[in-house]
Amino acid sequence: MKRHIGWITGAAAAVLVAAGAVTYAVAEDDGSGPGTPSADSADAGFARDMAVHHQQAVEMSYIVRDRTKNEEVRRLAYDIAQTQANQRGMLLGWLDLWELPKVSADPPMTWMGMGDMASGKDGALMPGMATNTELKKLSTLSGKQAEVLYLQLMTEHHKGGVHMAEGCVAKCTVGVEKRLAQGMVEAQRSEIQLMADMLKERGAKARS
8 A cells, every 4th residue: 555655646746747847848938839829829728728627527536536435446536636637737827827818708619619619508618528417416426326427427528628639739839738738639538448448347338
């Protein structure tokens, strides 16, 4: 157990160091982009929207860690929470570096030309996000039922996140942000497959 805790602590520290390095890299970008992004740019839009998207993933992950004792699910939830919390910090840090607002009067995903897709119905501000009703239900379940709902909700969440990150890869101009977005695409696709296997083991499958 001590060895496991030590590994987690070391991994978390490594992620924090990497986060600091990436944030610094934005300030010291290679100059290949057009300079500081504007408030209505894809770079700023992605940073704002993905920060909100990530925050819900962190919230869901902490909920399920309190609702199950299954180590496999708890480990996945911990990894997702730590990764996305640190990436969220980077995204918000970049907005600070660019001296841009963290909120916009435009609907989410406007920077992707998809502002009409974000209804905000029952708290689901962007495609893939869980509703407030679904989050409340997750907090009332336990054991296998909580695990299945979490895996289903997070699979949908990741699919929405991948779509948004692909949009940044195509439209963002800051090199280090595009690279982070590509990393999100690869990591979340891998986790979608992992969650499909975990759902199958529990006699369930993704909802979409």
